[in-house]
Amino acid sequence: MEAAERRGISLKRLGGWEPVTVTEYEYDGDGRLVRNWSQPESEWDQREQAWVAALAAYRAELCPCGCGQRYADVTSDEETGPQFVASRVVCRARLALLEAQKAAETQDVVGGARLWHVQMQKG
Structure with missing residues (x-):
């Protein structure tokens, strides 16, 4: 609806x-x-x-x-x-995204301009 x-x-x-x-x-x-x-x-x-x-x-x-x-x-x-x-439960997709973003921030000064995408890995 x-x-x-x-x-x-x-x-x-x-x-x-x-x-x-x-x-x-x-x-x-x-x-x-x-x-x-x-x-x-x-x-x-x-x-x-x-x-x-x-x-x-x-x-x-x-x-x-x-x-x-x-x-x-x-x-x-x-x-x-x-x-x-x-x-509570953890959204593992959001967790993976946040971890990747955090890792990129420590190495990359343009991290805020990056567009992120999360997808489920196939079997």
Whole structure:
């Protein structure tokens, strides 16, 4: 959902949906065209609007500190509310990048201008 939201398009459009445009024509008694109008199918139908509303409601429940937990849970009573355990893992890709950058800084005066890339090594 977030990818679609960042692009400003609906989920169904992100999935490949294209709107159908219906054109209607109005003729006079002699069969001459007097008016025509076209109406594209709505991208933001009720279902798409419900998805966006649900995402907004979910985000509104999150703690503003960025921990990813529900605000009601993290601000609940310490004695009776849920307990939390912190753990950590290391992003080995970021670690490899930081180690390479640190090694380059000691030898290279233009290290800040270098562009770095991390990729997973194949088996």
